[in-house]
Amino acid sequence: MLNRRWPLLLLLIGAAASAAEPLPAVTLYSPKVCLACIDYAEHLRTNGFTVTVKADEDMAVVKRRLKVPKSLQAEPSATVGGYFVEGHVPAEDIKELLRDKRPARGLAVPGLPLGAPGREFSSPTCDTACTMLDGDTGQGRVRRELYDTLLVKPDGDTSIWARH
Numbered sequence: 001m002l003n004r005r006w007p008l009l010l011l012l013i014g015a016a017a018s019a020a021e022p023l024p025a026v027t028l029y030s031p032k033v034c035l036a037c038i039d040y041a042e043h044l045r046t047n048g049f050t051v052t053v054k055a056d057e058d059m060a061v062v063k064r065r066l067k068v069p070k071s072l073q074a075e076p077s078a079t080v081g082g083y084f085v086e087g088h089v090p091a092e093d094i095k096e097l098l099r100d101k102r103p104a105r106g107l108a109v110p111g112l113p114l115g116a117p118g119r120e121f122s123s124p125t126c127d128t129a130c131t132m133l134d135g136d137t138g139q140g141r142v143r144r145e146l147y148d149t150l151l152v153k154p155d156g157d158t159s160i161w162a163r164h
Helices: 002-019 035-046 059-066 091-100
Strands: 026-030 051-055 077-080 083-086 106-108 148-152 158-163
Touching (some): 026 035, 035 051, 059 077, 059 083, 083 091, 091 158
Parallel strands (some): 026 051, 083 106
Antiparallel strands (some): 026 077, 077 083, 106 148, 148 158
16 A cells, blocks of 8 residues: 555655745846835845845846846846846746746836835835835825736747736
């Protein structure tokens, strides 16, 4: 009886080991002063990623190097597991892409939608992706906009990966 259960036991142990594989590290590129980018990096860390933040004065060069289509550009830009991540993409969307291993250039959340990770308490009048500081008029109120995470295919075409 035990001999018949060994293959099942080994399969379960293998599945548990693969589920526990660590997530690849994220390198996040942001403008020098971007509080929302810092909040976004913390969102990724809270969701199990190791994040290295690199402040870069010339984000246009970073985006060209990562081959992010102009129509999808946002702040911040990141790399993880061979993909680019553009904008405030939820960690769960990134994890799903890493599990799926779909051929793609990356994921993007264009613009700066309120309510996206790192943008929960953002000032709608800030065009440099900053968050509301103590004493600002935000009153700690969470504001949300509906937004899509887009999958950027190898040829540059996009499709909706997730809706938020």
